[in-house]
Each structure stands twice: as C-alpha cells, then as structure tokens.
Amino acid sequence: MLVVPEHAAGHDAAHLAEAAIRSGVVTATGATGASGYPRYAGDGMEADIDPETRTVEALLVDGAELDYGLSARVSGRTPPG
Incomplete structure (x- = not known):
C-alpha cells in the first residue's frame, strides 16, 4: 500500500x-x-480494498483518515479475494 500526493496519482x-x-x-x-x-x-494502516479493481475504498493511517491532497494506491500483487 502506498500513500502518495495526488499530483503523482x-x-x-x-x-x-x-x-x-x-x-x-x-x-x-x-x-x-x-x-x-x-x-x-499492517504497518499502521487499515484499509478496505476491492480485490477486483484494487481500489482502496477506505483507509486509516495510524488511526486517522488521510489529509486532503493524498491518495492511496495498492502496490505489488493483487490482494486475495
């Protein structure tokens, strides 16, 4: 899972x-x-991920929502269904 600035999305x-x-x-x-x-x-992150599209539907990082201007991306292999 990667947290990136929106301009890099x-x-x-x-x-x-x-x-x-x-x-x-x-x-x-x-x-x-x-x-x-x-x-x-894992690693301080909790995420709801659509295994078909690899879309992060919800994410908490260290118990908090992401700030505006940041987005989350699934990296590596597809999560199992």
Whole structure:
C-alpha cells in the first residue's frame, strides 16, 4: 500500500513508489470493512480494498483518515479475494 500526493496519482508503479510519503504491507484480516469490502491491516494502516479493481475504498493511517491532497494506491500483487 502506498500513500502518495495526488499530483503523482497518474504515474506508473515505479514512479508512485518513489513519490510515496508512506508505504506499508497489509494483509487480509478475514473481516469485512464498513464499505463492504475485505479489510486489510499492517504497518499502521487499515484499509478496505476491492480485490477486483484494487481500489482502496477506505483507509486509516495510524488511526486517522488521510489529509486532503493524498491518495492511496495498492502496490505489488493483487490482494486475495
């Protein structure tokens, strides 16, 4: 999982990794988040991720929502369904 400034959101995966202000490895918790998607957690991040589109539907970093101007991207392999 990468947290990147919005201006970097359209770039390729390698550029996103370089532009990330925070990254972490999240794994499935077996729970479903409030958004209805599987919940993933790790490295201070909790996320609801749509496994089909790899879209981050909800995210907390260290217990707080992201500030405006930041977005989250799934990096690496697709989360399991």
